Amino acid sequence: xxxxxxxxxxxxxxxxxxxxxxxxxxxxxxxxxxxxxxxxxxxxxxxxxxxxxxxxxxxxxxxxxxxxxxxxxxxxxxxxxxxxxxxxxxxxxxxxxxxxxxxxxxxxxxxxxxxxxxxxxxxxxxxxxxxxxxxxxxxxxxxxxxxxxxxxxxxxxxxxxxxxxxxxxxxxxxxxxxxxxxxxxxxxxxxxxxxxxxxxxxxxxxxxxxxxxxxxxxxxxxxxxxxxxxxxxxxxxxxxxxxxxxxxxxxxxxxxxxxxxxxxxxxxxxxxxxxxxxxxxxxxxxxxxxxxxxxxxxxxxxxxxxxxxxxxxxxxxxxxxxxxxxxxxxxxxxxxxxxxxxxxxxxxxxxxxxxxxxxxxxxxxxxxxxxxxxxxxxxxxxxxxxxxxxxxxxxxxxxxxxxxxxxxxxxxxxxxxxxxxxxxxxxxxxxxxxxxxxxxxxxxxxxxxxxxxxxxxxxxxxxxxxxxxxxxxxxxxxxxxxxxxxxxxxxxxxxxxxxxxxxxxxxxxxxxxxxxxxxxxxxxxxxxxxxxxxxxxxxxxxxxxxxxxxxxxxxxxxxxxxxxxxxxxxxxxxxxxxxxxxxxxxxxxxxxxxxxxxxxxxxxxxxxxxxxxxxxxxxxxxxxxxxxxxxxxxxxxxxxxxxxxxxxxxxxxxxxxxxxxxxxxxxxxxxxxxxxxxxxxxxxxxxxxxxxxxxxxxxxxxxxxxxxxxxxxxxxxxxxxxxxxxxxxxxxxxxxxxxxxxxxxxxxxxxxxxxxxxxxxxxxxxxxxxxxxxxxxxxxxxxxxxxxxxxxxxxxxxxxxxxxxxxxxxxxxxxxxxxxxxxxxxxxxxxxxxxxxxxxxxxxxxxxxxxxxxxxxxxxxxxxxxxxxxxxxxxxxxxxxxxxxxxxxxxxxxxxxxxxxxxxxxxxxxxxxxxxxxxxxxxxxxxxxxxxxxxxxxxxxxxxxxxxxxxxxxxxxxxxxxxxxxxxxxxxxxxxxxx
Numbered sequence: 008x009x010x011x012x013x014x015x016x017x018x019x020x021x022x023x024x025x026x027x028x029x030x031x032x033x034x035x036x037x038x039x040x041x042x043x044x045x046x047x048x049x050x051x052x053x054x055x056x057x058x059x060x061x062x063x064x065x066x067x068x069x070x071x072x073x074x075x076x077x078x079x080x081x082x083x084x085x086x087x088x089x090x091x092x093x094x095x096x097x098x099x100x101x102x103x104x105x106x107x108x109x110x111x112x113x114x115x116x117x118x119x120x121x122x123x124x125x126x127x128x129x130x131x132x133x134x135x136x137x138x139x140x141x142x143x144x145x146x147x148x149x150x151x152x153x154x155x156x157x158x159x160x161x162x163x164x165x166x167x168x169x170x171x172x173x174x175x176x177x178x179x180x181x182x183x184x185x186x187x188x189x190x191x192x193x194x195x196x197x198x199x200x201x202x203x204x205x206x207x208x209x210x211x212x213x214x215x216x217x218x219x220x221x222x223x224x225x226x227x228x229x230x231x232x233x234x235x236x237x238x239x240x241x242x243x244x245x246x247x248x249x250x251x252x253x254x255x256x257x258x259x260x261x262x263x264x265x266x267x268x269x270x271x272x273x274x275x276x277x278x279x280x281x282x283x284x285x286x287x288x289x290x291x292x293x294x295x296x297x298x299x300x301x302x303x304x305x306x307x308x309x310x311x312x313x314x315x316x317x318x319x320x321x322x323x324x325x326x327x328x329x330x331x332x333x334x335x336x337x338x339x340x341x342x343x344x345x346x347x348x349x350x351x352x353x354x355x356x357x358x359x360x361x362x363x364x365x366x367x368x369x370x371x372x373x374x375x376x377x378x379x380x381x382x383x384x385x386x387x388x389x390x391x392x393x394x395x396x397x398x399x400x401x402x403x404x405x406x407x408x409x410x411x412x413x414x415x416x417x418x419x420x421x422x423x424x425x426x427x428x429x430x431x432x433x434x435x436x437x438x439x440x441x442x443x444x445x446x447x448x449x450x451x452x453x454x455x456x457x458x459x460x461x462x463x464x465x466x467x468x469x470x471x472x473x474x475x476x477x478x479x480x481x482x483x484x485x486x487x488x489x490x491x492x493x494x495x496x497x498x499x500x501x502x503x504x505x506x507x508x509x510x511x512x513x514x515x516x517x518x519x520x521x522x523x524x525x526x527x528x529x530x531x532x533x534x535x536x537x538x539x540x541x542x543x544x545x546x547x548x549x550x551x552x553x554x555x556x557x558x559x560x561x562x563x564x565x566x567x568x569x570x571x572x573x574x575x576x577x578x579x580x581x582x583x584x585x586x587x588x589x590x591x592x593x594x595x596x597x598x599x600x601x602x603x604x605x606x607x608x609x610x611x612x613x614x615x616x617x618x619x620x621x622x623x624x625x626x627x628x629x630x631x632x633x634x635x636x637x638x639x640x641x642x643x644x645x646x647x648x649x650x651x652x653x654x655x656x657x658x659x660x661x662x663x664x665x666x667x668x669x670x671x672x673x674x675x676x677x678x679x680x681x682x683x684x685x686x687x688x689x690x691x692x693x694x695x696x697x698x699x700x701x702x703x704x705x706x707x708x709x710x711x712x713x714x715x716x717x718x719x720x721x722x723x724x725x726x727x728x729x730x731x732x733x734x735x736x737x738x739x740x741x742x743x744x745x746x747x748x749x750x751x752x753x754x755x756x757x758x759x760x761x762x763x764x765x766x767x768x769x770x771x772x773x774x775x776x777x778x779x780x781x782x783x784x785x786x787x788x789x790x791x792x793x794x795x796x797x798x799x800x801x802x803x804x805x806x807x808x809x810x811x812x813x814x815x816x817x818x819x820x821x822x823x824x825x826x827x828x829x830x831x832x833x834x835x836x837x838x839x840x841x842x843x844x845x846x847x848x849x850x851x852x853x854x855x856x857x858x859x860x861x862x863x864x865x866x867x868x869x870x871x872x873x874x875x876x877x878x879x880x881x882x883x884x885x886x887x888x889x890x891x892x893x894x895x896x897x898x899x900x901x902x903x904x905x906x907x908x909x910x911x912x913x914x915x916x917x918x919x920x921x922x923x924x925x926x927x928x929x930x931x932x933x934x935x936x937x938x939x940x941x942x943x944x945x946x947x948x949x950x951x952x953x954x955x956x957x958x959x960x961x962x963x964x965x966x967x968x969x970x971x972x973x974x975x976x977x978x979x980x981x982x983x984x985x986x
Contacts, residue, residue: 028127184307424739440643440717444648458618472507480617481507553585580657640840647694784857855972891961891962
C-alpha cells in the first residue's frame, strides 16, 4: 500500500527553492568547525601512552620480571637485578611502538569508514566527512542516508527510521518546518535568544524525546491554511491535524489533541496562528540530551544517526556532536564493543589454559629445586619464574592484534575498506561469493540502447532523429522518472530523453507530480500522478518490470506473450528492460483545495501499455579474469540480481560466470521449501528477479549448508542479508549508508575484482598468522624444556630469567614484524578455502610446532650432557646451549615460512625484514658473548674453538630434525602446501 504525501519525493534540483539554497560559505564553515569542534559523538579515544604503560606493568610477564629483579637484589646480585629490570623499559618501548603502529592502521581505517554527508556550500553540492558538518550546513538527504546531525527539514519530504531513539520500527513522516520554526531553531542553536524556550507539556504516553508538534503561522491577511492530507490507511503515527487560525485577533496557538490510536511518540499536531499576534513558537522538550536547536519540536525535525527510508530533502543543521539528541547516549554507544571472533576466542581460551599450566609447573619447579635438589629457596624461585616466563605465550595476543589490524590496512590499499577488523579472518574461508550484477559485474553506466513498441524498434546508433511513434513512449518514461534522479537507469532515461526530444513539447522539466506510488515488493512498478488542465483529471506515468506494467494494463494473454517475447529477445543480449505505460484518472476532492481520495493501489487505475525501454550496462573488463581466479581458488560465484533471467544469463555468458545455464527466480524461491531450495541451490549459479527477502533467505540457506558466504549489496533493504552473511560487502560508490554500516567490507570503487583482491589478502593474512603461531609454539617448546629438565635431572640451571627475556626481545619483533610482512605464498589462490573450523590453534597444527621444538630441545639437552661429561663447565655449557638456541630462532623462522620447502631454500627468498632481524640477532649475540661485563652478567663464557664446533654440530642436527619434521609431519597441518 502506498504512503501518500502532499508532495512526492523530489531531487534537490527540482525543489522550488533549490536555486535559493546557497548554504554556508567555506570560510564560515571552517570558522564554525574551529569554534564548535568536529561533529563527533563521545567515542573510544585512542589509548594514551600512560594507559599503554599501565597495561604493560600489569601483565604477568612484567610482574615476573619485577619479581625476578627483586630476588636478584635479595641475593645481592645488584648488576643482574639492574640489568633485568632495565628490560622493563625495553619491553615498554617495544609495546608502545607496536601499539602506535596498530593504532595508526586502525585510525586510517576509521578515517576512511567515517560517515560522509552531502552538503550545500557556496551554492554547490559537495561530499564531506560527517565530522566536518557544522551548525547551519544544508544537508542534502536521499533514501538510505544516515543523517549526520540534528536538523530541520527546509524542503522536500522524508520518511525517517527513528528506531535508534524511539525503539519503534515505523518510519516517521517529515515535512518542511515553517519559517518561524526554522528561525527559532536557529536562534536556539546559536544561543542568541534572550531567554530559555518555554516548554509545553508532552502528550502522555510517549517520551518527550520523540513527540513532535508542528507550529504553523500565516500572514494577517491570509485565508485559512491548507490542510495537509493524512496518509490514507496509515496509523496515527503519521496522521497530521492542521488547525487554521484567523487573523490579527487570534490568540496564542493552542494545541489540538493528536489522533488517537497511535503511539504518542509519533503523534503530530499542527497548529496555525496569525503572524500578527503569535509570538515565537512555543517549544516542547527536546529529545533528552538535545540542544536548544531541538527544543522546537517539529514534524520537520530530524535527528542525527537516524536513517532516511524514503524521499529526498534538504535540511538545515541545528546541532552537532554531543549537542544532538543522540549525543546523550553516545557514551553508551561507544562503550559497546564488537564480540570476539572465533580466532580471538580460541586464543584467549588457549592463553588462559597455558597460564594455569605455567602456574602449576612453576610451582612444581620451585618445590623440586628447593626440596629435592636442595637449592636455596630464592634460587628455586628464580628457576620457577624462568619456567613460567618460558611457558606463557605472550606473543599470541600481539599476533592477532597486529596481524589483523595491519592486514585490514593492507586490504584498504586494494580499495576495500574493512569496517570490522574481525572480518579479515573470515576472508580466507569464503566458499561462496554472492554478487549483484549491476555495478559489481558491470560498469554501472547505464545508457538507453533500444526503444520498442508493438510495431517498431529504435536504436540510437547511426540515427539522426527519433520517429514520432516513439515520442509518447519516451515522454512518459521521463515523466515516470524524477527530474534529477539518483538511480543510474533513471539518469540514463532523462539523458536520452533530453537528447532525442529536445525542442519538442514532450519534455516537461520542472513538472511536479501531485502524488506518487513507489516501487514495492508487491508491484514492481512505480506510478507518478500529474495534474492536467482539467481540475479533476490527472495524468499517470508508470514504469517498471515489463510483466508488472503489463499486469497493470490488464492485457490479454496474446498481448502479454508478445511483450514477453520482446523482453526475452532483449534480455538475451544483456539488456535491462523496463515497461512503460500511461493513463488518466478522474477524482474529485471532498473539499475545495484538498487532495482527491487517491486509490489505494496502482491496480485501481486504467493504463495503456506504450512499449519497452531497454538499457545496456556493459560488463567490467576485469571481471572475466577475476572470475577465473575465483574458480581456481575454489570460490563459487552466484549472481543474485533483480533483473530479468535472460539478462542475468546474458551477462553471465559474457563474463564467464558459470557453465550452468539454469536460473532460479524469486517466484520459484517462494514456491520451494527450505530443503528443496537448498538442494536446488547446489546446482544453480544464477538467481534473478529477486527481492531483498529472497537474498536473505538464500544467504541463510547457504550458511546452513556449511558454506562461508560473502554477500554484496547496496540498498537499505539489502542490510539484513549483508548482516546475515559471514562477510557482508557494501558498495562504496552507489551504496547507501545503511548498507555500508551493515557490511563488514566496503568496496570503494564497486569493482568485483576488488573482492577477489580482498580474498587474496585474507588468505595471505591467515597464512601469516598460522606461520607466526607455529613459530611461537615451536620456539617456546625448547625454552620450556631447557628451563624444566635441568631441575628434574639435578643439573645446573641452563636458562635464567635474564636469558629468557633476551630471547623474548628477538621473538616478539619476529612475530609482529617479520612474519606479518611475509608476501603471499606461491599458489595461494590455487588451493581450496580453508575449512571454517580449521583454526591455527587446532591440536594438529600445534602438534607440528611442538614436534619441531621437542627435537631442538632434545638435541640441545643431549649436547649439554655430552659436553658436561667431557669436562665442560656450567658457564661453557650454558654458552653453547644459549648461543645455539638463539641461532635456532632464525632456523625456526625459515622452517615456518613455507613448510613446502626446506629451511635453507627459504633463506634464498629473503624479505627486507628477515635480513634486519637476522642482523639484529647476530649483533645481539655478538654483544652478549663479546662484551666481558655483559657476558659475566649473564653467566656465560667466551666460546673457544671446541664450543663453536659443538654449537655448529648441534645447529646442523637441529636443521636435519626440522627437515625430517617437515617431510613427515606435514600431515599434522592438513598438508596445506603453502603455509
